[in-house]
Amino acid sequence: xxxxxxxxxxxxxxxxxxxxxxxxxxxxxxxxxxxxxxxxxxxxxxxxxxxxxxxxxxxxxxxxxxxxxxxxxxxxxxxxxxxxxxxxxxxxxxxxxxxxxxxxxxxxxxxxxxxxxxxxxxxxxxxxxxxxxxxxxxxxxxxxxxxxxxxxxxxxxxxxxxxxxxxxxxxxxxxxxxxxxxxxxxxxxxxxxxxxxxxxxxxxxxxxxxxxxxxxxxxxxxxxxxxxxxxxxxxxxxxxxxxxxxxxxxxxxxxxx
Numbered sequence: 106x107x108x109x110x111x112x113x114x115x116x117x118x119x120x121x122x123x124x125x126x127x128x129x130x131x132x133x134x135x136x137x138x139x140x141x142x143x144x145x146x147x148x149x150x151x152x153x154x155x156x157x158x159x160x161x162x163x164x165x166x167x168x169x170x171x172x173x174x175x176x177x178x179x180x181x182x183x184x185x186x187x188x189x190x191x192x193x194x195x196x197x198x199x200x201x202x203x204x205x206x207x208x209x210x211x212x213x214x215x216x217x218x219x220x221x222x223x224x225x226x227x228x229x230x231x232x233x234x235x236x237x238x239x240x241x242x243x244x245x246x247x248x249x250x251x252x253x254x255x256x257x258x259x260x261x262x263x264x265x266x267x268x269x270x271x272x273x274x275x276x277x278x279x280x281x282x283x284x285x286x287x288x289x290x291x292x293x294x295x296x297x298x299x300x301x302x303x304x305x306x307x308x309x310x311x312x313x314x315x316x317x318x319x320x321x322x323x324x325x326x327x328x329x330x331x332x333x334x335x336x337x338x339x340x341x342x343x344x345x346x347x348x349x350x351x352x353x354x355x356x357x358x359x360x361x362x
Contacts, residue, residue: 175225176235178217182242185214186249193253193309201311208309214246215302243298244272250305259308260324267328268301271335282342285349293337297330 192207221239225231248269254260279288304327307320 171232171234173225173228173230173232175221175228175230176232176238178221178224179235179238179242182214182217182221182246183238185210186242186245189214189246190249190253193250194257198253198257199311204309204311208306211246211250211306211309214242215306218243218246218298240276244269244276247272247301247305250309254305254308264324264328268331271331275335275338278338278342282346282349286345288338288341288345291334291337293330293334297327297334300327300330303327 189207189210192203192210195203195207198204221235225235251260251265251268255262255265282288300323304320304324307316307323312320
């Protein structure tokens, strides 16, 4: 028996327990950061800046989240682009066997394009890297296929110019109006992408006979959808910009009043 009152003992042990818990937490944070806590350092007060180790750990978690299955599929598409071009132009670009392998690479790229966005949205795997890399990968494989086909004389250059011009123009337009809002992908845009993929895939294959005639009409539909949906996106961008300007003006008037 020390003769110390129970209330005083409880307060002393509670303070010691709090200091011990704070020291333990500081030790864990120092272990994460890779450095030992300074001798005699006091525990951070409530509301103080978080330990450096906590920031490093959080940054590591955020960086690791980039390596998810959706982003890996996007990177696979990027890596397929040079391989596709090499297969497409192998042996002069007219060998049916090499063209079939090129079609297989193009098909894999198109299929992964369907899955990576769906996976990212469904399982909350959306990252800044994916937002930038996904459209680049889409346009890279499609642009490579169109340029190769036109270079080999299988597809008129004006078709390549219309499709690529539309894709690059709409991408630039999205960035210009992003301060006012996001232009969502429409059903027509998705149908356009699917039709383009089928048409280009049919041109990549060395088709003959009625299939060669069929691919012409599929490409014609793809070009029409490309132009029509492009004009629709321009209309949406104009409406979105006007609405955004009107809302800002209304908010400014309300603030001044």
